[in-house]
Amino acid sequence: MTGGRGTRRGRREGTGRPSRNTRAHRTGGLALWSVALWLLAWHLAAFALGSELLLPAPLTVATHLVADLAQPSSWERIAFSLARVVAGFAGGMAVAAAGAALAARNRRLEELFAPPITLAKSVPVAAITVLALVWLRSSELSVLVVMLVVVPLSYEALLAGIRACDPRLSEMAEVFRLGWRRRIRFVLFPQLAPALSAACTTGLGMAWKACVAAEIIGIPMGSVGEAFYDAKVHFDTADLFAWTVAVVALSVCMERLLALALRALHAAALRGPAAARRHASDAHRGQQAASASGVALRLRNVSRQFSPSSGLGAVSFDVAPGRPMAVMAPSGTGKTTLLRIVAGLEDADGDVEGTEHARISMVFQEDRLIEGASVLANALLAASPRGSSPDEAIRLLGSLGLGSCLDQPVATCSGGQRRRVALARALLAPHEILLLDEPFAGLDDSARDAAAALVSEREGRACMLVATHDRRDAALLGARVVELHRAREGRP
Template sequence: MDKNTPIDKKMTSAHALIRCAPIIFWLAVWQMASMLDGSGVLLCGPLDALLALCRLSCTQAFWSSICFSTLRIVAGVVGGYLIAAVLAAASWHARAVRTLLQPALLVIKSTPVACVVVILLIWTGAANVSVITVLLLVVPAIYFALCTGLDNMDASRRELFEVFGMRGQRRFFALIWPAVLPYLEAASSTVLGMSWKAGIAAELIGVPTGSIGERIYQAKLLLETPDLFAWTFCVICLSWLFEHGAIALLRGTWPRVARFALKTPRSGAAEARGDCGACKARLCAQGLLIGYGDKPLCESLNFSLGPSSCLCLQAPSGAGKTTLLHTVAQLQRPLGGTIENTARKRSMVFQDTRLVEDLDALDNILLFASPDLVRDEVRSLACELLPKDALSRPVCELSGGQRRRVELARAFAAPGELVLLDEPFGGLDAQAHSCALAFVKRHGAGRIVVFATHDANDAQALTAQVLEL
């Protein structure tokens, strides 16, 4: 038996006592205040409230009221989240929609709940006033949180998904969801608790039959202070459980949703990769000028590549290798000349590491893999570059060289007719470098491969044309 177990138990008991001490303190203050009042009308004690709660909980009317209010408040929250998500998506895709919605949502956000409830009572009656009140509270808060998350999405991660042509569920769950989740959690921690306050306040004003608000209102009229405190305690507990349960649910979605997305068919799955040797893609440039603003980084470029072609870009740092690759990948526009790219699909290894850090190495490759490759085939492909034990580890735990090899495997597992590699062998030791070169030569057959490197021997190993910038 562990000798430290008794000590650990004592420490646990001490921590539990410390955490309970403030609650015990305030319960004592409450009891003393009720004793000073004496009448029990203005303020009852905690024991009286507990006895009232026990008495009420034995009746069917108590649980009916709990269900009545809970269903309406939850319905308002869910409806608010859905409407906010739709409006945020529309605003993200069209700036005019955001401009149009901004003043209306700011007005709704700033209007006092009591005023909203009175207006809704005139328009809709009392039965569903809490649903609409909660919905109007939730929509602006969640909408602005989602818009902020979308606006602050990692640009480099977004470029990764653009280059690989990722659409549909995988794009949503692996790119958009982790970007908005922190903002959604922050907004939810406020709005979920407030939804119960607003919903019960609406019921207190509208007094719909069978609601918690009606029970609280009756307790106030009849001066049943213990019942009033008992119902208030119920609302606090329901609000706490709902808020913490919903936030725990939100936090638990990532990275589970990304793994779930891997089990769904990829958008465009009908277009299988097929035989790379049948690829008819071409990449041609004439008088191509690359750079930023109005300043070219090098002289005009000319090249023509077809299937099974390999082009090596060689130049000092800052001469334009990365800029040329980004231009070919359509991440930026050329300054002049023409570039013809008939490849329907492309993949890329970027100069900086771009991986989904919370997924393991194999899932990072599967996320972008060709639809016609099953999991075992992707695993076999990855094992050509990586040890088997590395495939099941989160990529954030891998070494720099292993992370680079994950990206290299991902580029060739994708259904790209054009593969762009920016310093793909950086950080690799001699053995891993040699293995990676063999991998590129083996899987580049039938594709157009353009890669940038500082090592002149790489071009010779891959039998590549050399373009010096």
């Protein structure tokens, strides 16, 4: 009976409605009971002290806050400081993003940026503010201070996020020649979203603290910092608390709005490619026309040796359009290496001819899908805006048995489904040369037969090179077989 109750509870927690614990986590743990408990503790502490000067009660602070917000000048102060927070935060994020992108590509630049980043993290805000007063007017001071606080926090978070990006997805984008917009939208942004969210929320909270601190020292007229200073001068502790509550509320609200905006942007980025939706044409005819161009693939003494006992031995053969070639060998002999050499992902000895001006499409040994995107969006990822249409992709996915899960995120798909999505992406991408690395791995017999029949039908006149360890794959595709040999010590 216990196991049954556990199963039902697990089903309830697996539904679309978030649990109370999940909702609390998403709002930063600000549960109402916790807030109420701390307000009660504050009230009891104020009552025990019995002095509004030392610690005003929550109700007194709320009264002052309402009175302050009823004055138009208070909203002018908020607008003044808000503009400087936004300007400093946006500038800091831009500098941090540019610096992290450069540092991730060049170790020397990372070493060059390290001293100023360490300095910006270590120097107190008060010291930065006093020094900056030498160069800037007090009304501009807070922008610089906010930037100097935001840059190191965001730089380190973004640099770590960039370093954690999967290089295999970058290789996929390179092979499919994805434009910079699609690379950012589908490859880079989804992987950077967690780091970007952390950098933005942390940086925004620190931005308000730095801005108010700089304004209290510089005292620009019409700022929130001036209100803090006036409350301190007049020993108006309740007003000081009221403005503190206002700043905290502004910071929390902006963090929440920014988090919602980033989530919405992330979801929008993972929808199907907009360009492909605007252009409807028959990709199959386009592929046949490309295949009829007579592109041939020629390998002459191609080899790659990783160590004296491992690598790809010298291989030479031609792959003509309409005559698929299958390379076979035990694992570790160089099948995947050979395909990567043809795709331009690895250097090798020997010559590869026919790829100079040809477009290459590929099914990688791993699926290399965009996890948060749907099945349809992944299939259309590498499609040309003037080539494959959603209708064509839907028909192709239906032929592969994926018609019922078009809008399903690939992260929730089975291994066999993911493999077929990767195959669909390769078939829909514009190409003259098609490279297939274990294309039917993980498929049962019926799915394998259907997928092979589809490839043969669509790519009947293509220049196709297949790497497999299963002779059934070669037979299903009608491919000639070439056996690979391991490189020997001292020679390719």
